[in-house]
Amino acid sequence: MSAYCWASWRGAALMKMKKNKLIILLTLLCTALSYSACNNSDGIPATVTFTEHVAPILYNNCTLCHRPGGSAHFSLVTYDECRKNAGACAYVAKERIMPPWPADPHYTQFVGQRILSDHDIRILQLWASEGAPEGPKDKLIALPAYPVGSEIGTPDLRIPVQPYLLPANSIDKFLLVKVPFLLPADTFASLIEFIPGHKNVVHHVNGDMVKYQFDKKADVFAGERIVNMVEDTASLLQAFQKLGLPNDDGTYPVLQKSVVNYLPGAVGQKYPEGIGGYFLPRKGAFLLNDLHYGFTNKDEVMDSSYINIFFAKSPPKRPVQEFQLGTLGVAPVEPDLIIQPDSIKHVSSHFTVPFDISVLTINPHMHLLGKTFKAYALQPNGDTIRLISIPRWDFSWQYFYTFKKMVKIPKGSTIVAEGIYDNTRQNLNNPFSPPQLVRDRNGSMKATDEMFQFIITYLPYEQGDENISLETK
Ligand code: HEC
Incomplete structure (x- = not known):
């Protein structure tokens, strides 16, 4: 697909x-x-x-x-x-x-x-x-010096991701991967970075952190490490069971979203001093929701990726928070994301923010039928705050876009996300020929099911946020 x-x-x-x-x-x-x-x-x-x-x-x-x-x-x-x-x-x-x-x-x-x-x-x-x-x-000028092992510096801890063997001539794989860890004590991190083993096969990663209460989980290493979400027809909940994610009593631990993301060309989200950072529990796991391996050529490839952690001395002052509009989000997709064959479908999602927020990073998400994506906020005074416009959607390049300066969205503003899908033959990325009905399936990550999501990371607004530069170079 x-x-x-x-x-x-x-x-x-x-x-x-x-x-x-x-x-x-x-x-x-x-x-x-x-x-x-x-x-x-x-x-x-x-x-x-x-x-x-x-x-x-x-x-x-x-x-x-x-x-x-x-x-x-x-x-x-x-x-x-x-x-x-x-x-x-x-x-x-x-x-x-x-x-x-x-x-x-x-x-x-x-x-x-x-x-x-x-x-x-x-x-x-x-x-x-x-x-x-x-x-x-x-x-001829010298080629720039490209960092090795980390884009940022020398990490305090490096946790290997289970190596994965991609056979020769393999098609794309979408994996759900658990990367468990056990630390000497609860601590804090300023940054968590995903480093691909083989850059030309690791296509992208979107990962959360599972935070266990120490006495609720005997062994974080129990369970499988990898579930293939396309070949394995398991539901997400069955996959979580296989990975041994639940607590020993069957309840679910706290999940912190989008802690570690990767896309070629995008550097880890490093924010200025005092912004961001994580609480790292003694017992935890990274849950790579979507480790996407691209196709391989004639050679098989063993990928050994890893996760770098940079510790912090103090707890995060202003931890980054997140919500999303659309599929599985705080506001539904309207109308329902059911895309008839040979049709163009317009959808949107609207959410009114209950307090002033400072937006750091946004991530529009659609699959192969996506055509355009646009998001903005309508303020109570009628003014529009531009967020993003993607005139030519490209499934392959779904960045977490970080604003140059935080964008204040005042209380009572309505965030609007609009998407257009093309389920005709003219869409060269259409996974089906002839086109078939494609729909949202509870956030199924399969590229042949569709999604409409707009993820926003933010901080509760503080005076002066809109003047803080997020360009840390
Ligand atoms: C963020 C990474 C990235 C950057 C930056 C980038 N490319 Fe690419 N480029 C790719 C990838 C990935 C492909 C897809 C083909 C592949 O897998 O090799 C590609 C494909 C191409 C192709 C088409 C090859 C084909 O098989 O159809 C050309 C030509 C190209 N790039 C030229 C450029 C040029 C010129 C620049 C700079 C002006 C550039 N690229 C910048 C990642 C990048």
């Missing part, structure tokens, strides 16, 4: 690439001609070369993922690698498929957003159309 999604995504991109090739070439030719005529009028060099102009763009925007050991399946580091892919790079840049950033930057801006300028796109196009010349070798 999601392998299908990938395959069709790539297929579609390539198809479009061929169809548009002629047009692109013609456009490039024309632009090239007009530039040589009025060269340098807007900072475009007369001859675009790899070492002087292209490498700085690729090294700043692409090699985070496109390098050996990165999350993409091919590298854009050496001249040869880039020359071979010059046309494809110009195309994906122009279409704003790469770098992957589905949120519209004209609507709202977020921390760490990766968006090429029009100037950069022009450079990539000209370079491709001019035969991708190398330029003087001594002008």
